[in-house]
Amino acid sequence: MGRSAVTDDVQEAYGPGHRPPLPPEEDRPADDREVGVGPWPGGEGAWPKDPRYDPELLREGDRRNVVDRYRYWRVEAVRADLASRAHPLQVAIENVSQDLNIGSIVRSANAFNVSGIHIVGRRRWNRRGAMVTDRYLDVRHHPGPEGLLAWAIAEGYEPIAIDNGPGSTPLEQARLPERCLMIFGSEGQGISEQLLAGCSRLHRIGQYGSTRSINVAAAAAVAMHAWVLQHGGPAPD
Template identity: 65%
Template sequence: MPGAAGERDGADLDRPEVGVGPWPGGPESWPDDPRLDPELLAEGDRRNVVDRYRYWTVAAVVADLDTRRHPFHVAIENWAHDMNIGSVVRTANAFAAAEVHIVGRRRWNRRGAMVTDRYQHVRHHAGVAELLAWADAAGLPVLGIDNLPGSVPLEGYALPPACVLLFGQESVGLSDEARARVQDVLHIAQFGSTRSINAGAAAAIAMHAWIAQHARP
């Protein structure tokens, strides 16, 4: 695949350019591949995507991801417009989660997602009861992630191959309704002085724990 086109000067010399430039040779040299986007071929592809998806349309990327998404889902409560949701969506995309479920307020700050929400399936639920009803109909156990009294360590826990990992919002953690109705509540081992870790970081750790148990490199 062609490399990034153009030269950089001054302060940009030591700053790698992201992506690739226009496909060399103009339209006459473009590959005959329906997955490719003519606009990207003409102007270059500077998106935050892995190299195998350079020049692909968004629809083609999503279709390809749909053939190999993992069967775990991620849900996060959003009663106060949690700023971590964008980070959760970005990480879910990196680990090819089946879906991200936003529970509570529909609106969320997409900035942290770094445009990955275009490629990641995101579903909204008005409340915890609606999420749990959906999970029950889909045959998926729901596991809460929070450092609550009585919770069990994530480390060493046999995560189901197909499941929903549910996170509370940054300030208060899982809601009382969620705590009462999930199958188990798991906590992430901590060794310092802070009471809790960032919700986006906790979601990344839990998702990677699933990956370590169930996904091949």
């Protein structure tokens, strides 16, 4: 076909100098690179004798979402090593609905190596966003706010709410306690009144754009990182 009909129609629809939108890309994960390692080189005779290593992973390869230092390690060995150097920061999330954000928060909590996760409300939660990181964390369930707050008092943790509601103060200017229990609400509903009433303070994350609020999973990652900057020290990597 010549320029004529197609080009003229495009110019009329999209304006001078514009091209029509490209067709949608194939539906596939944003990151589909192969990760991990194959079987241990040299065969079974060359396997390390360290009991932390998993014979099945040594034989089949390790494609899990773990950093290189934990390649071929048993799940229990990874959990034990993380627990030995976990931060005293703990995170609580109200589970009002099957929200993918909960899984994303758990994944960030694993990245910052918090010492515990608390799910408040519904026991079942959508684990897809966690990328199986929950198996390396201490995850507890509380049917309601009273159970979580009683745990915090008994363990000497200060409950701090992270939300942009009335009376909130800037997180960027706050000195966070070392034994901190950060509390996040569900996307949309925020933190319940009963749980908010049990918190010592309410902090918001400073925003500079037009959106009314930050996605709760993104807010949780920012807040955890703020604590790490004050108490975490240099990362092992």
